[in-house]
Amino acid sequence: MTIQLMVQPSSLISSGIRMSEFGDIYLFKFTDELQSRFEELLQKKKADTLTPEEEAEYMGISELERIFTLINAQLAAKSKSYPNKLEDL
Template sequence: MVTQIMVQPSSWVEAGIQIQKVRGLNLFKFTDELQTHLEMLLDKHKDNTLTEAEAAEFAGITELDRIFTLINARMIAESPVTTRDN
């Protein structure tokens, strides 16, 4: 296991997360602002130009993204399947 410094993912929950209804399910999504910030950090990560502070932010946001992806996937998997008449 590698020790990594990161900004706590919970620091973005209040201002960076929204709940959005998708196909009748309430799913966790990043706000447009946090998504744009993540994409900027991702570009800098790819260019290997992140500062230490940005690397800590990037680690925290990507961890939050993994958590919400897992939660959303479980919510989708556990939702009742509806059929439509054609």
């Protein structure tokens, strides 16, 4: 049996992602189900009890979280509701 190093983050998008309105922009967020699963896996990781399959799932969700954090930060930076210059503060 070959164990995957990471669940492909793209496989989680169709069922685990939602858009959430924040001011004049929409941000990517996990669905409640995916967020709960991520928290469950995080607790198991802290307790060092993840199976190899769970480790692959955890790595995939973690990577997707990093991607969305970057995208959401870029969306927020370009939003009209956020000042772009010091004099706008």
